[in-house]
Amino acid sequence: MALREEKKLQTRHALIEAALTLMHEGAGFSGLSLREVARQAGLVPTGFYRHFPDMEALGLNIAAESCQTLRRMMRKVRLSAQGGAAILESVQALVVFIREQPLYFEFLARERAGGPPAVRQAIHAEIRLFVAELAADLRNWPAFHRFPVEDLAMLADLVVNTVIHLALDLLAMPNEEAEEVLIQRTTKQLRLIMLGALEWRPEKSGA
CATH class of the missing domain: 1.10.10.60 (Homeodomain-like)
Known part of the structure; x- marks a missing residue:
């Protein structure tokens, strides 16, 4: 360069x-x-x-850069592991990302709800991409191969929102001992979501 x-x-x-x-x-x-x-x-x-060109462009750049980096990292984890291993490794990878880039995640956490409209929309668009990518990857897992697209999207949305709550809690929790408890809790929550999904019967989704 x-x-x-x-x-x-x-x-x-x-x-x-x-x-x-x-x-x-x-x-x-x-x-x-x-x-x-x-x-x-x-x-x-x-x-x-x-x-x-202006402050809005700066905000949009921060949103895109932070979300894209996180999506690449999480997808790499999902491609290298499946099932329980993928859940644990994904949570651990997220924790590392937040601890290494706390200001980026603090920006996302604050501005997704209270930032300028264009920045809010950009963050929500990035989150939707996160959900879509996760749903596409889940479809390649044997357990979810026959799931309808809309059900995979619903499952992915549950996972992503659980991960977002983990991130928000981590930002407010500098204590490492409490952090470990939080990681264990989130890992269990994600496993519960996945186990529940395995019992889900798509044909009964309208019931």
């Missing part, structure tokens, strides 16, 4: 980190100004525009 391109990526990342840091210190994304984000990153305001 050329030195100029590398420096451009570093500056772009500095702007993202600046916004995430300011949010962590108490501001919502809607409350951030372009000037303070640029100042936090060590730039003048005009330097911001070389990387993003």
Whole structure:
């Protein structure tokens, strides 16, 4: 990569980190100004525009980058394991991601409900992609091979929402001992969902 391109990526990342840091210190994304984000990153305001046209574009970039990274990581886990092993490894992988990138997940947790409309919509679109990818992968598992598409989507949605609750709890729980209890609880919840799905009879779904 050329030195100029590398420096451009570093500056772009500095702007993202600046916004995430300011949010962590108490501001919502809607409350951030372009000037303070640029100042936090060590730039003048005009330097911001070389990387993003406005604050909304910055928020959309953060949402896409964090969700896409997480989706790739979780899919890699699912492709390498199935059943109980996939559940445990997925939970462990999520915990690692959150501990390594807490500000990204804090952004998703806060802005999915209270962020600017475009950012909220982008986060929800990414979550829907998460559900669709999980449903597609589940269809390749022998146990769910004959499940209707809508039932697989329902199962995937239950799993993703359980994982989101784990992430929210982890963000509010710095204690490692309590973290282990939470991981065990979430793993059991996911196993319960999967075991329940195995007893599900699609032909009775309208009952």
